[in-house]
Amino acid sequence: MTQKQRLLVDSSDDDISDNESRPGNGNLIINLAPEEGDPDGAGNGAMPNNQPVFSLRRRKRGQSQYESLDYDVCENVLWTEEHQKIEQRTTVRKDFARWIISMQIGIGTALVACGINIVIDQMSFLKYSFLKREVDQNVLNGDLSIPYLYWVLTNVVPVMVGATLVAYVEPVAAGSGIPQVKCYLNGVKIPRIVRIKTLAVKAVGVVTSVVGGLAGGKEGPMIHSGAVIAAGLSQGKSTTFRRDLRIFEYFRDDHEKRDFVVGGAAAGVAAAFGAPIGGILFSLEEAASFWNQSLIWRTFFASIISSFTLNIVLSAYHGLSSFRYRGLFNLGEFEPLPFEYYELPIFILMGVFGGMSGAFWNCVNNRINIFRARYIKSRWARVLEAAFVAAIGATGACAMAYSINDCRPLGNDPTLTPVQLFCEDNEYNAAAALWFQTPEATVKALFHDPPGSHKILTLAVFVLIYYPLSCVTYGLSVSLGIFIPTLLVGAAWGRLTASFVVLAFPGSSIFVHPGKYALIGAAAQLGGVVRMTLSLSVILLETTGNIGFVLPIILTLMAAKWCGDYFNEGVYDNQIKASKVPMLPWHVDPSLRQNIAEDIMNQPVVCVRRKEKVNYIIDILKNTTHNGFPVVEDAEDGVRENGKLIGLILRSQLVVILMRSMYIETSRFWRDLVTIQSFRKEYPRYPTIEDLKISEDKTLRNYTVDMRLFMNPSPYSVNLKTSVPRIFQLFRALGLRHLVVVTRENRIRGIITRKDFLPEL
């Protein structure tokens, strides 16, 4: 009982609304039944009207502002009625619709990815061509302050546009979106995360961030995009555009929607990395508990279609010369990379180093973000901060290009816009080349440039600048991902390692290809930062296109993960923890392992009777924040809390019942018409009780709601003595939102939600 704070009855609480109808924000008016529909209303006014019958407040409220998804299907009478009416034909059509939607998700995700990619491509090319021209013009008189200013400007302006959009229009579009998608797949409702508006801000935000030269990539946001597209397409309506196509109405519940989002996230990975199998594994690592074969299949299908569409569109864009743009990002075709088995220990050591380096990155990034949350609160400050970081980036780049003299003959390097700077004719500045393109192009260059393309000093300075820069960047109020900067840092120090190995063992230069070490370094750094090993292995394998390299990559990633896990958690998990999302981890918190249901449950439970007065319902809806109310029968002494559990009803259902006046007394007006559609219509943004304008009429307030029609008649329940690990297992395996705790007599004693598994803060 000491483990958790409990609900306490606190009748002195001051902000309880005394059942007065609220003016102003009520935009829905309860459609009350006409007076003649009230045969026995007047005689039932036993309950005093203006006194709160009930006043509970959840002390824990505020511990987490996130709610769960209702993944568990509420199989109530209305649902059963609908199901019994459904013919074989409809089932087939529904199944078919699922496949069609999966295809659309794949195509949509790929198209958005292509659009973003092409815009970034064009704008970056313009930007760097312009800068190069300026540099070339001004380098002769030795004054590079003008190009420097131009660079700062071309960095700051786009970044400010993006940051303003994110800060003022849709803050949830900040960052990569991967942690949010992970939470959604885990069963947590993150507000506005799958809206079209979020997608729009994200798309523009990513373009501006990458064009603005921030240390970020467009891959993470692609995964988020896929999730939004999936959620949007599967619902056949958009709240942002206020359009309802009236199709796919049967997919309008959390269960179906989440299943499509799984596919969308996978399609996003497929589009970003050309890794359809990696996409499935990515979704799997989060959502493993809720899988079934047809879901795997549809997810796979969406991924394939996404990769395929992207391939076609990008191939067309690049002139149909080849057909090998499997993803936005590919590491380029690697030569079959042979590795010697005595290189494996080096790779494992690199993994260990990557793990430590990643853990340190996470730790610093976490501190910076805590600092941010505390001191950089106002929107304009966040915009300015982003602009400042963008300027810093340009400054670092210029300083490095200016001060390091690393000239290389032209022609060896596939860099698009080689800058001559102070080099001889027919040479280019290798230090400047690292900066004069998108980070993505630089990663590719590090993987594929021939041996000896960079001085050791160049790479070392680059790492020293880019590592802190990427660390400061992630967490800004801009949309960007973390994959590319992390790969970049890793590739740079990987290449550096190759140089050292060659220095240490001069004879080894024949087989120590720096590109191979760059790849291992990139894997190690990425593994150290994000720690998603299985899906990451597959993503990297699919991206490199070289499966013979599977063993070194996996060994490196495992070393990086183990080493990193010794210090802290992955960057996404850090972020999720910091935002107090009640995500169900893979295993129950060790501090709860010895506990039983009694220890973690919330009590007393607010219950409703099978037949309940409107008055009481309004009361509990207004005075509690609970989302689920057990339905009881045979309450001893009339105390609801002692009743026998016969069902569970959700807040959203009660609100709709009130809104549509589905009372026993008025049932002849609606019973034949009401179906599960009436509830589905309001999904996903059910009105709140405050949105309803509630009549003060005593007669109406004494009308009765019969819960049996609406409640879930078989809610999951456990005994008081059930162990917490066992309950946790139930939650994870079934994606539960509420679990009722009962005695051996089936009397309600408490209720458990996913928040109760969070360790004490």
Next chain:
Amino acid sequence: MTQKQRLLVDSSDDDISDNESRPGNGNLIINLAPEEGDPDGAGNGAMPNNQPVFSLRRRKRGQSQYESLDYDVCENVLWTEEHQKIEQRTTVRKDFARWIISMQIGIGTALVACGINIVIDQMSFLKYSFLKREVDQNVLNGDLSIPYLYWVLTNVVPVMVGATLVAYVEPVAAGSGIPQVKCYLNGVKIPRIVRIKTLAVKAVGVVTSVVGGLAGGKEGPMIHSGAVIAAGLSQGKSTTFRRDLRIFEYFRDDHEKRDFVVGGAAAGVAAAFGAPIGGILFSLEEAASFWNQSLIWRTFFASIISSFTLNIVLSAYHGLSSFRYRGLFNLGEFEPLPFEYYELPIFILMGVFGGMSGAFWNCVNNRINIFRARYIKSRWARVLEAAFVAAIGATGACAMAYSINDCRPLGNDPTLTPVQLFCEDNEYNAAAALWFQTPEATVKALFHDPPGSHKILTLAVFVLIYYPLSCVTYGLSVSLGIFIPTLLVGAAWGRLTASFVVLAFPGSSIFVHPGKYALIGAAAQLGGVVRMTLSLSVILLETTGNIGFVLPIILTLMAAKWCGDYFNEGVYDNQIKASKVPMLPWHVDPSLRQNIAEDIMNQPVVCVRRKEKVNYIIDILKNTTHNGFPVVEDAEDGVRENGKLIGLILRSQLVVILMRSMYIETSRFWRDLVTIQSFRKEYPRYPTIEDLKISEDKTLRNYTVDMRLFMNPSPYSVNLKTSVPRIFQLFRALGLRHLVVVTRENRIRGIITRKDFLPEL
């Protein structure tokens, strides 16, 4: 209520043993407490002794002879006691032990795989060298009957050895073992499937089958081997060798064992195909419901270690020249295979054809096996049948080599033992080459031989012989897998397709590389026969080592699966269905979709009271076949079946309780000593009630067992009205064995086991 046959009280049943102690087969004697430990025994003899108190018989018995695994951990008082005693250090040690075992599983599986591989390699080389010499010697005088006889002999003798072993020693070692492993992962106990003896027979059986030239491979059996090794290593004891190392005792339950078997199966796939990721996905496709991250990790680890060990050992065997034996079977290094996008429709068509061809194969194979089950029952008949098929194979090969004149110049083809036959000097017979090696080597040859290595006629005849041959072979009483023959048939018709494409579009010969078409054909045929698409895609990708080919392979496999599923199920599912294993499918059977718990549950339920007399326990153990008995309290009118559910106790637990005399009256002799170890010691082969020699002493028979100490105090239960799909979901997600159906008052009404989800036969 019409859906299922029910338990019926049938007291006229004739083979109920009247509580008489059984002579003969009882090898355990109940260690009865001395008389002085019986303070109130004499007064309690209210129950008549020689009359069966209870006589139920399950009419459904025999519908399936398989039992479920107890994947659900029984968290009883003893378990809790043990858990509370466990220190932090022990938990860490246990976790560490899991990793060590996973590593051992990887190494063990790889070593067994290497051993089998090397023996097959050596023996095949000897065999085919000998045959080639004979052919070369006899071809001059034109009489090939001697080599033919030798061939038949070298086929028949090994096959007879293998078939005899399988038929007489361990019939469960027949076939590939994949269906059995799938069932085990799904939660069904297949007797003797994970015993060392089975592994031994399987290993010898595979060697003899492949050396004997049967149309089979060693890959499927590798997966089974991995499973056996995992089960053996994780238990630290072997029943076959009667050795108990007294280590890893805490892993001796179905839950832990099954988790290790997941890793073993994955390690088997990794060893067989060099596909560690494919291995995980293979395990996943069956056992997805029960996954958690640490399990994924350990499985991954076992796979990697397995692939790695195999690589080292085989590299050492082949002279350490290279380090690229990732799996027993690899398709050889493919040149980067470019494909043109207008080839994709051809590939999809090939997928469709593969689906049809595979479905037809399955259908015929199924009929053959039904025929077998009906008419070839005796062991010697099965051995003779295998020998006959082996002889047929040799005959077909000889006939083909003799009659087809397909001479090719030497040197182009990597065949190890080219046969000249009637060809000119410096030529070899391409038709004979297909047969003069293991099927595996032939698959490689078909993938890598240069264009034009075979006549169209050669390939067509080969397909026509090998297709029915493989169809007859699978289901024989020998150990072999189905992957290789299926790939071989597919590769042959794939290569044939390439020839036709070149004939149809003469200009296309530049890019239509027959190896590419062989690969697609092989994928199509395999997809059509086994239908495991996701894991198969990854396995094939990892085996070809060419990830650029992912799209064609996936499209082909999906086409094959969809097309094949239109006709029938995959070969493994067919087999599982035929053997009536109560495997939980991915979705509930459509005929049960509208039902509720009441409709499928078994009733009346045999219950025990919290305190129960020995007499009654012996009675129900002898007279029912149930494996789980709900424990009740507060039975109305003293009728147990009306009691309130307070727990669940397993048959195995009751037997151990009787065996160790854990009675209330004798508790001072054992209560301080008894721990969960007493039960674990008997795992997995608990004695049956018939194994116990039970005293007839009335006093002893009136002793009492207190169930509270042993029972699972929080069994899962559902309400009478819960829908079957919801219950099914519970079963799949939690790996349940028993689910109790209760009323709103928590009174027992029925019990559901996984057999109740099987559709009516």
